[in-house]
Amino acid sequence: MSATLIDGKATSQKIKSQIAVRVEQLAQQGIVPGLAVVLIGDNPASHTYVKNKKKTCEALGMRSDLLEFPESFGEGELLEVISNLNNDPEIHGILVQLPLPGHIDEFKVILAIDPDKDVDGFHPVSVGNMMIGREAFLPCTPHGIMKLLEEYHIDPAGKHAVVIGRSNIVGKPAGQLLLQRDATVTYCHSRTVDLAEYTRKADILISAVGRAKFLGKEYIKPGAVVIDVGMNRDENGKLCGDVDFEDVLDTASHITPVPGGVGPMTIAMLMENTLLSAERGLTETK
Numbered sequence: 001m002s003a004t005l006i007d008g009k010a011t012s013q014k015i016k017s018q019i020a021v022r023v024e025q026l027a028q029q030g031i032v033p034g035l036a037v038v039l040i041g042d043n044p045a046s047h048t049y050v051k052n053k054k055k056t057c058e059a060l061g062m063r064s065d066l067l068e069f070p071e072s073f074g075e076g077e078l079l080e081v082i083s084n085l086n087n088d089p090e091i092h093g094i095l096v097q098l099p100l101p102g103h104i105d106e107f108k109v110i111l112a113i114d115p116d117k118d119v120d121g122f123h124p125v126s127v128g129n130m131m132i133g134r135e136a137f138l139p140c141t142p143h144g145i146m147k148l149l150e151e152y153h154i155d156p157a158g159k160h161a162v163v164i165g166r167s168n169i170v171g172k173p174a175g176q177l178l179l180q181r182d183a184t185v186t187y188c189h190s191r192t193v194d195l196a197e198y199t200r201k202a203d204i205l206i207s208a209v210g211r212a213k214f215l216g217k218e219y220i221k222p223g224a225v226v227i228d229v230g231m232n233r234d235e236n237g238k239l240c241g242d243v244d245f246e247d248v249l250d251t252a253s254h255i256t257p258v259p260g261g262v263g264p265m266t267i268a269m270l271m272e273n274t275l276l277s278a279e280r281g282l283t284e285t286k
């Protein structure tokens with residue numbers, strides 16, 4: 001039996017068409033959701049993602065400003081850019097593409113973003129609100145994963161979810177959102193002893209490691225749902241995930257492809273957060 005493909009591309013299209021309707025409703029009130037993407041340096045992968053975000057914004061009738069600066073851009077200058085965006089009423093969302101050059105303190109930069117415009121969900125206020133189950137901008141990749149599970153009627157309640165990776169932007173919040181949906185959650189990371197011992201007990205396996213074809217079928221419990229967050233290049237330079245897709249196809253019950261799985265959902269959730277921010281501006285006076 002071959003696993004069911006979890007189609008992130010199709011699911012993200014569906015979500016984006018719903019977003020487009022709401023963008024149109026806002027337009028009738030003279031509001032255009034605006035996202036500012038700040039990109040420092042010339043990491044080619046970052047450029048691809050950022051272009052993707054801009055294209056999607058425009059397709060949905062949203063405004064997207066790309067602010068590009070050289071690798072040598074100073075921390076103080078960046079903080080000033082953010083302060084200006086915080087005060088710009090036409091900007092509803094601010095995304096600073098990570099990673100930042102080594103001379104810039106990432107935490108300081110995230111802290112400078114107005115939590116009301118924190119569409120990445122990386123600000124400690126957003127993280128804290130998410131942790132205690134209050135309203136917050138949810139981090140896009142973990143939120144996208146939850147939407148995929150929902151779309152495929154996979155209820156995490158009572159399941160054992162194993163998350164490989166504990167970064168602040170993917171692994172850690174992914175485990176939290178699964179916990180909120182009543183999964184029993186195990187985190188694994190580079191210091192985990194005998195990884196397969198854990199992953200073979202996973203009903204839902206989330207891999208956010210960043211190593212090409214890291215997981216073969218010996219890591220997978222028969223019938224498991226496999227969510228592959230990894231974005232890697234294989235030996236031929238082709239985009240691939242952490243999971244050896246072909247190898248696990250007969251073991252897993254569901255699997256996300258790379259590309260076409262989690263990635264497109266991340267972008268869709270970013271658009272949704274930006275829209276939500278613009279909609280909130282209507283009901284709140286500041």
Ligand SMILES: NC(=O)C1=CN([C@@H]2O[C@H](COP(=O)(O)OP(=O)(O)OC[C@H]3O[C@@H](n4cnc5c(N)ncnc54)[C@H](OP(=O)(O)O)[C@@H]3O)[C@@H](O)[C@H]2O)C=CC1
Pocket residue numbers: 141164165166167168169170171188189190191192195208209210211229230231232262263264266
């Ligand atoms: N599809 C999408 O939308 C997105 C995809 N990505 C991709 O997801 C991947 C992860 O991203 P990110 O979380 O930012 O990456 P990080 O490098 O920040 O985190 C990687 C995690 O994997 C763990 N790890 C590394 N080696 C092993 C190992 N041998 N066994 C078990 N765990 C290990 C690390 O452990 P430790 O903490 O101990 O170092 C760390 O927690 C990347 O490929 C990235 O490109 C990222 C964001 C969005």
Ligand SMILES: Nc1nc(=O)c2c([nH]1)NC[C@@H]1CN(c3ccc(C(=O)N[C@@H](CCC(=O)O)C(=O)O)cc3)C=[N+]21
Pocket residue numbers: 048049052095096097098099120140231239258259260261262263264266267
């Ligand atoms: N502040 C910040 N926020 C982020 O959300 C953020 C970031 N920094 N830094 C980098 C990571 C990575 N990330 C991806 C988003 C979309 C795809 C995506 O669309 N992937 C497509 C393929 C893209 C391609 O063809 O290259 C897919 O999987 O189908 C991938 C990766 C967001 N990130």
Ligand SMILES: [Mg+2]
Pocket residue numbers: 100101102103104105106
């Ligand atoms: Mg840095």
